[in-house]
Amino acid sequence: MLTRCRSGCVKMAGGVSLLRLLGLYVVLAESYQVWAKWVTTENPTLVVNEFDSVVLSCVIHSSQHKHRIEWKKLNAGTDLVYFDKQIQGDLINRAELQGDSSIKIRNVTRKDTAVYRCEVVFVETGHLDEVSVNLTVQVKPVTPKCTVPKSVPVGKAAVLTCREHEGYPPPTYIWYKNGDVLPRDPKSNPKFFNSSYKINYDTGTLHFSVTSKLDIGEYHCIAKNGAGQAKCEPQRMEVYDINIAAIIGGILIVVLVLLIISIVIRLAYKRGYFAKKQPANRYQASSKADSVDYVRSSPVDAEGDFRHKSSFII
Known part of the structure; x- marks a missing residue:
C-alpha cells in the first residue's frame, strides 16, 4: 500500500520511500559494473x-x-x-x-x-x-647420463646416478634392475627384500648403504615428465668378496722377497763384490832412502857429481 508523505514523497506500506529504493538500485547497478x-x-x-x-x-x-x-x-x-x-x-x-x-x-x-x-x-x-x-x-627429456660402478666389494656402499638437463618441467627418475622397477621401499617386494638401497626420484640417485651378492645385476634409469621419457642403456654392477687370506699371503710374499734381497746384498759386500778398485795410473812414491844420490842426466849435474867423487878419492 502506497502513502504520500508531507514532503510529497511516496512511501510504501513498510515506510520505505521510493526515493531510497531508487538510490539503492543505483548503488547496486554501480556495484554490478564494478564487480561483474x-x-x-x-x-x-x-x-x-x-x-x-x-x-x-x-x-x-x-x-x-x-x-x-x-x-x-x-x-x-x-x-x-x-x-x-x-x-x-x-x-x-x-x-x-x-x-x-x-x-x-x-x-x-x-x-x-x-x-x-x-x-x-x-x-x-x-x-x-x-x-x-x-x-x-x-619439453621431453633427452637420454639421461647414467653412472653405474662396474664392481663393488661386499659390504661396501655404492652410488648409482642418473641425470638429464633438457626436460621441462624437471623430470623424475625411475631405476630398473634386470628390467624390474625398483620400488621406493625394498621391503615391499620379495625380489628386493634383502637390499639396502634408497632412491631419490628428484635427483636420480640410487644409494646402496651395504652391498651384497643379491645386488648383482644390470641397472638402467628412465627420466620422465609430462612430455615424454628417455632411458639410458643398461649397465652391469658386480659385487665381489674380499679374500683376506690372499691379501695376507701377498703381503708375506713381498716381505719374504725383500728379506732375501737384503741378505744377498749383505753377503755380496762381505765377499768384496762391491769393493772399490784403485785407479791404474796412480802415482807411487819411491822406496829408496833419502841419503842415496841419484845419477843426473844433465851436464851440470854430471860435473858436480864428478868433483865430488874426485875429492872423495883424494
Missing part, C-alpha cells in the same frame, strides 16, 4: 608440449561494442604481447589474434612458459576488466 565479470577465459591453465600450438582464450561478455584489448606476458617482468592491434615482442612471427580477443601461438617453446593477462577497457564506461591464463610448455 565481463571478461573470462575458457581455460585458465594450459599445459602443452614444445613445438605445438596453443590458444590463449579471452571471452568478452558485454553489450558494449567499443573496447580496447591488450595482452601482457607476466614473467620476470611485464612484456607486451598484443598492443595497438598488433602482436608485439618475440611472438611477432608466431602469434596472431584469433576471433575478437584471443591469442593463438604457434610453435611454442619453453621460453613461452608464463602467465598471460588479457586486459579489456570498455570505452563507453571506462570500465577495465581482465583475466589471466597460465601457460606451461613441457
Whole structure:
C-alpha cells in the first residue's frame, strides 16, 4: 500500500520511500559494473608440449561494442604481447589474434612458459576488466647420463646416478634392475627384500648403504615428465668378496722377497763384490832412502857429481 508523505514523497506500506529504493538500485547497478565479470577465459591453465600450438582464450561478455584489448606476458617482468592491434615482442612471427580477443601461438617453446593477462577497457564506461591464463610448455627429456660402478666389494656402499638437463618441467627418475622397477621401499617386494638401497626420484640417485651378492645385476634409469621419457642403456654392477687370506699371503710374499734381497746384498759386500778398485795410473812414491844420490842426466849435474867423487878419492 502506497502513502504520500508531507514532503510529497511516496512511501510504501513498510515506510520505505521510493526515493531510497531508487538510490539503492543505483548503488547496486554501480556495484554490478564494478564487480561483474565481463571478461573470462575458457581455460585458465594450459599445459602443452614444445613445438605445438596453443590458444590463449579471452571471452568478452558485454553489450558494449567499443573496447580496447591488450595482452601482457607476466614473467620476470611485464612484456607486451598484443598492443595497438598488433602482436608485439618475440611472438611477432608466431602469434596472431584469433576471433575478437584471443591469442593463438604457434610453435611454442619453453621460453613461452608464463602467465598471460588479457586486459579489456570498455570505452563507453571506462570500465577495465581482465583475466589471466597460465601457460606451461613441457619439453621431453633427452637420454639421461647414467653412472653405474662396474664392481663393488661386499659390504661396501655404492652410488648409482642418473641425470638429464633438457626436460621441462624437471623430470623424475625411475631405476630398473634386470628390467624390474625398483620400488621406493625394498621391503615391499620379495625380489628386493634383502637390499639396502634408497632412491631419490628428484635427483636420480640410487644409494646402496651395504652391498651384497643379491645386488648383482644390470641397472638402467628412465627420466620422465609430462612430455615424454628417455632411458639410458643398461649397465652391469658386480659385487665381489674380499679374500683376506690372499691379501695376507701377498703381503708375506713381498716381505719374504725383500728379506732375501737384503741378505744377498749383505753377503755380496762381505765377499768384496762391491769393493772399490784403485785407479791404474796412480802415482807411487819411491822406496829408496833419502841419503842415496841419484845419477843426473844433465851436464851440470854430471860435473858436480864428478868433483865430488874426485875429492872423495883424494
